[in-house]
Amino acid sequence: MKIVIYAWSLDNGGAERVASLWANGFAEQGHKVSIVLDSLFTPIKYKVSPNVAIIRQYHPQKAIPSKLFKFILKKHFLSNLLEKIWYRVPQNIRKIFLANTLQKENPDVIITVLPAYYKRIKDALNAIGKNTPIIVTDHNPYERPEYAPLSVERIKEKFTDSYNYDFLTVLTEADKLVLQKRMDSSFMKKVYVLPNPLTYTPQVKIPPKEKTILAAGRLDDWHYKGFDLLLQAWSNIHRSFPDWKLKIAGGNDKSTLLKICKKLKIEDRVDFLGFVDIKKEYEKAEIFVLSSRYEGFGMVLTEAMSQGCACIACDYKGRQREIIENDNQGVICPTDNEEEIAKAISNIISNRQYRQKLQENAILRSKYYELPNIMARWNDIFERMGLIN
Structure with a gap:
């Protein structure tokens, strides 16, 4: 089967990393796979199988001499400027490039990494008279706290535009339940829970650890x-x-967090690592904390579990409880509650035997999210859509 995965880039972002993992999994199963990118110059940072074709819908390397193209890739300020110009090109013009790409690729199915791309792809297919099925994968939760509500645009994508989707995947059973309360039964037949696959191979045994509590995310x-x-x-x-x-x-502006550390007088007890080899940090850390006020899934949580961290996760309406199923796999805390986080950290530090049990069970639980298991779910999706037998 010929599969096209459509994404903005393979430069950063959890959804984009997941797309690269899916592509590798499809290629290993023997499918012909292409990742079509909207961006012009962003570098490919995620590992992609040589059996996966990477296509930019507009091919700047064909219009620009190779030496100049490589120079632009190295000069981030220049490539970023050109990306911003490209992003402002009217959609009806960009649609032509995408339509030409899809005409050449002629896929059996298209997987879009985010719902925002659905209309762009559908318009391009209409322009070439194709009715290729589109699977929309949504990597964000279907509800958020009152102080950080979904935007009008996101609500439209999730609860109105979604009626037109051929198939929709969501990250958690909690999100599927939100949809069940708002959508009819015929719509729900094309909704499938597809958690994110693991980025790293789970450890065979707990690696040597340091007395470190780790967290990760954009600062x-x-x-x-x-x-x-x-x-x-x-x-x-x-x-x-x-x-x-x-x-x-994690990267970006840490000034607010530094001010908080200074106010709390813990500057010498906290290290901000910046962008690092996060796998190595997981391997070294005894404890990992997901302290988010709301989170759709939490790839960092499953990654940390796979590398033998004793994990603490603040649970947003059942989503993280789907990952940490019981108290032997990790500790679940309510959101927005620093006292419970402090209590959980203190208990794990104080009890070495309990900490080791959590680490061992975290590795075992993380195997549920290994790529072959997620690819089996993709096969189920394709069967339900009648794409394979």
Whole structure:
């Protein structure tokens, strides 16, 4: 079967990383796979099988001498500027390039990484008289807290435009339940729960650990990620554990978090790592904390579990409880509650035997999300759509 996966780039972003993993899985199953990118110059940062074709819908490397193209790729300011110009090109013009690409590829099915791309793809298919089925994969939750509601555009995508989708995948049973309350039964027949696959191979045994509590995420998203809660929790208990340290991995502006550390007088007990090899940090950390106020899934959580971290996760309406099923696999805390986070960290640090049990069971649980298991779900989707027998 010929499969096209449509994404903006393979440069950053959890959904884009997942797309690369799917592509590798499809190729391993013997499918012919192409990833069609909207971006012109963003580098390919995720590992993609040589059996997967990567196609930019507009081929700048064919219009620009190779030396100049490589120069643009190296100069981020220039490539970013050109990307911004390309992004502002009217959709009816960009649609022509996408339509030409889809005409040449002639796929049996198209998988779009985000719902926002559905209309763009559908318009391109209409332009060439094709009715190729489109599977929309949604990587964001179908509900959010009152203080951070879904935008009007996102509501339209999730609850109005979605009636036109050929098939829709959501990350959790909790999201499927939200849809069940608002959509009719015929619509629900084309909704499928497809969790994100693991990025890393689970450890065979717990690797050597350091006395580190780890968190990860964009630092300018500190409120959404609950890093202020984590810092407050650590400030409440850090004096009891002088040989332990909190580390937060992730890039972008950390000025607000530094101010919080200074106010709490924990500057010397917290390290901001920036962009690092996160797998190595998972391997070294005894404890991982997902402190988010709301989270659709939490790839960092399954990644940390796979590398033998004892995990604490703030559960947003059952979504993280789908990953940590019981108290032997990790600790679930309510959202927006630094006292419960502090209590969980303190208990895990204080009880080495309990910590080791959580680490061992986390590795076992993470195997549920290994790529072959997720690819089996894709085969089920294709069977339900009548694409394979």
